[in-house]
Amino acid sequence: MLLGEGAAERLGRTRVAIFGMGGVGGYALEALVRTGVLNIDVIDADTVSPSNLNRQIIALESTVGRMKTEAARERALAINSAACIKVHSCFYSPEDECGICLSDYDYIIDAIDTVDAKCHLIKRAAEAGVPIISSMGTGGKTDPTKIKIADIYKTSVCPLARTVRTRLRKMGIKSLRVVYSEEEPRRAVVEDTHGDRVVHRAPGSIMLVPAAAGLAMAYEVINYLLTEGGKE
Numbered sequence: 001m002l003l004g005e006g007a008a009e010r011l012g013r014t015r016v017a018i019f020g021m022g023g024v025g026g027y028a029l030e031a032l033v034r035t036g037v038l039n040i041d042v043i044d045a046d047t048v049s050p051s052n053l054n055r056q057i058i059a060l061e062s063t064v065g066r067m068k069t070e071a072a073r074e075r076a077l078a079i080n081s082a083a084c085i086k087v088h089s090c091f092y093s094p095e096d097e098c099g100i101c102l103s104d105y106d107y108i109i110d111a112i113d114t115v116d117a118k119c120h121l122i123k124r125a126a127e128a129g130v131p132i133i134s135s136m137g138t139g140g141k142t143d144p145t146k147i148k149i150a151d152i153y154k155t156s157v158c159p160l161a162r163t164v165r166t167r168l169r170k171m172g173i174k175s176l177r178v179v180y181s182e183e184e185p186r187r188a189v190v191e192d193t194h195g196d197r198v199v200h201r202a203p204g205s206i207m208l209v210p211a212a213a214g215l216a217m218a219y220e221v222i223n224y225l226l227t228e229g230g231k232e
Contacts (some may be wrong), residue, residue, distance in 0.1 A: 020111030027214025139203030140185035144212035
């Protein structure tokens with residue numbers, strides 16, 4: 001009723017890849033499966049850790065220690081047993097592309113943390129002519145209403161977007177759809193082993209912003225598949 005006649009059938013025959021099954025990627029997967037996207041590849045080499053419980057939808061006490069890809073597949077199939085979730089339990093990097101052919105997909109979600117891997121994936125997607133949306137920084141932020149979707153060359157505030165934008169300009173990539181936050185990131189202050197106060201270099205995170213970013217990415221993918229894309 002909401003997406004129009006034929007939407008379920010069209011979404012059901014498309015194929016999406018999600019690189020990174022953390023806070024952002026997990027919520028993107030959740031939204032895609034619940035909206036009827038049935039063919040999804042998930043790529044990640046991490047296991048679920050106790051520190052993931054505060055923000056990652058696949059992180060439960062019962063999944064701690066398991067591969068994130070396997071936990072994601074199990075959750076997706078529990079939502080819709082007709083889904084086809086392929087797992088690639090590997091770290092995608094410029095040195096290891098995990099044997100993945102990007103032209104197999106209708107859309108790619110980049111929820112990778114490392115800049116080198118992120119830029120390499122973006123470049124490969126551009127060369128393959130496959131649409132991609134990339135997640136920028138969500139750590140150190142608390143306001144989900146600050147999440148935006150834009151071309152990376154029109155972003156502001158986000159330090160990761162600034163870094164990626166500089167790399168992409170040098171690579172000759174002139175456009176990239178991204179999800180980013182206009183909220184200024186906070187630095188978490190922690191106590192070291194001697195009791196002195198120091199600035200923790202790894203930003204803290206709670207579920208609000210990664211979840212909002214993942215849902216925004218899923219919206220962008222679904223909107224594209226129903227209006228422009230999808231292999232016939």
